[in-house]
Amino acid sequence: MTQTPDSSGLPADETARRRAGLVNGTAAYLLWGFLPLYFNSLAPAGSLEILSHRIVWCLLFCGLLLALTRGYPLVWRILRSPRAAVTLIAASVLIAVNWLGFLLGVELGRVVEVSLGYYINPLITILLGVLFLRERLRPLQWTAVGVAAVAVLVISVGYGSVPWLGLLVAFTFAGYGLLKNKVGAAVGALGGLTVETLILTLPAAAFIGWTLAAGTDTFTTQGSWHLVFMLLLGPATALPLLLFSAAARRIPLSWVGMLQFITPSLQFVTGVWLLGEEMSPARWAGFAVIWIACTLFITDMVRTSRRR
Numbered sequence: 096m097t098q099t100p101d102s103s104g105l106p107a108d109e110t111a112r113r114r115a116g117l118v119n120g121t122a123a124y125l126l127w128g129f130l131p132l133y134f135n136s137l138a139p140a141g142s143l144e145i146l147s148h149r150i151v152w153c154l155l156f157c158g159l160l161l162a163l164t165r166g167y168p169l170v171w172r173i174l175r176s177p178r179a180a181v182t183l184i185a186a187s188v189l190i191a192v193n194w195l196g197f198l199l200g201v202e203l204g205r206v207v208e209v210s211l212g213y214y215i216n217p218l219i220t221i222l223l224g225v226l227f228l229r230e231r232l233r234p235l236q237w238t239a240v241g242v243a244a245v246a247v248l249v250i251s252v253g254y255g256s257v258p259w260l261g262l263l264v265a266f267t268f269a270g271y272g273l274l275k276n277k278v279g280a281a282v283g284a285l286g287g288l289t290v291e292t293l294i295l296t297l298p299a300a301a302f303i304g305w306t307l308a309a310g311t312d313t314f315t316t317q318g319s320w321h322l323v324f325m326l327l328l329g330p331a332t333a334l335p336l337l338l339f340s341a342a343a344r345r346i347p348l349s350w351v352g353m354l355q356f357i358t359p360s361l362q363f364v365t366g367v368w369l370l371g372e373e374m375s376p377a378r379w380a381g382f383a384v385i386w387i388a389c390t391l392f393i394t395d396m397v398r399t400s401r402r403r
Contacts, residue, residue, distance in 0.1 A: 116345025120354045123338035126331070128361025131209070132369065133331060134201040137324055140313040142198035144306060145328070147299040148314065149194060152329030154292035160285055160333070169286045179278045180290070186274040187291035193267040200260050206366030207374065211250070212261035212268075213359035214385050217352065217392055218243045219269040227273060235395035239388045246384035253377015284340030288333060352396040356389055 137145055161167050173179050200209035218240050224230035232240070251257045275287065282290075306312035314325055343351055363382070366372040 112345050113350075116342045117350065117354075119338045120342030120346060120351060121357065123335040123342060124354050124357035125361070126335040126338070127358040129365070130197070130331070131201050131206045131362055131365050133324075134198055135370065137313075137321070138202075139317070140321075140325070142195060142202050143302060144313060145198055145325075146191070146195050147302045148325045149328040149332055150191070150292050150295045150299040151303065152326055153332040154289065154296050154329075156329030156333050157285060157289040157292060160337075161289060164285075166285060169283065170289050173282055173286055173290050179282055182274050182278050183282070183287060183290045184294055186271050186287075187294040189267045189271040189274065190291060191295055193264055193271060196260055196263040196267065200264070203260075204370065204372055205260055206362055206370055207372050207378070208258045208261040209264055210261075210359040210362035210366060211247075211258055211382070211385065212264035213362065214356070214382075214389055215243045215247070215261070216265045216268050217355060218388065219265045220272055223269050223273050228276075233395055233399070235391055235398075239391040239395065242388035242391060243385060246381045246388060249384055250378055250381030253375060253381065284336055285333075288336055347400055353393050356393070 134145060140148075161170065173183065196212075197209055200206050221230070221232060221236055222240060225232055247258065247262070275282070278287070303312070303314070307315070314322060342354075367374055
């Protein structure tokens with residue numbers, strides 16, 4: 096049966112597929128963008144305590160989803176594959192450091208700096224592609240990378256120190272994406288996240304046990320709402336990733352490239368206008384330059400997508 100094209104020239108089922116992908120992708124990046132407010136609401140819990148609970152409750156939530164979808168055989172196949180298992184061990188370390196850097200940004204009042212990391216993350220990702228996957232950058236991509244480097248330099252000079260927290264989240268997330276790219280065909284989003292949190296659960300559970308024994312935890316001492324919000328760290332971690340995975344299968348890469356800037360933009364707005372972080376003229380200048388780099392990056396993606 097022939098599909099009737101809509102006004103965009105695409106078959107109706109493909110249009111519906113892309114629309115669903117766009118909704119899923121937008122929802123994922125919106126959820127990631129509002130995470131600083133969520134983590135800020137968990138005070139007085141510190142970064143390590145939140146990270147540990149995030150890992151443990153995320154594993155339990157993933158286990159529930161696997162039970163509902165009968166996905167445990169996939170996890171078993173991942174664990175039986177030495178290559179996939181070793182790669183996911185490395186990926187779990189990187190994502191744990193990334194999550195900790197994000198949480199420190201919230202705890203230390205440096206959400207704007209974290210947003211800088213996620214603005215430059217796509218540019219770090221394409222650089223890693225050059226170094227490890229032998230990819231070749233197009234001229235506009237090289238320009239975007241150079242402009243981003245200038246932005247980091249402007250912020251470093253004006254702020255008096257290197258924005259190490261932003262660079263930490265940028266490089267760890269780019270490295271995490273590179274490792275997941277190597278096993279992406281064999282490991283789905285849910286299966287991969289389950290294995291990664293499984294690897295991290297032993298030290299996370301040990302830290303939670305230590306805080307409970309020492310009486311320094313906030314999990315059981317800050318009231319029922321705090322306890323519920325800590326438990327919800329599981330779905331708050333897993334759901335955006337699953338929505339993103341569903342979107343990436345349905346929409347063009349150029350769309351994903353544009354959508355990903357929703358998250359750092361929301362983080363920037365949160366840090367400046369909701370959490371009241373200071374923005375010196377040098378920081379404004381640096382972010383103006385980084386926004387130019389992001390615009391060049393998006394322009395290149397759109398041009399390449401149209402040519403293809």
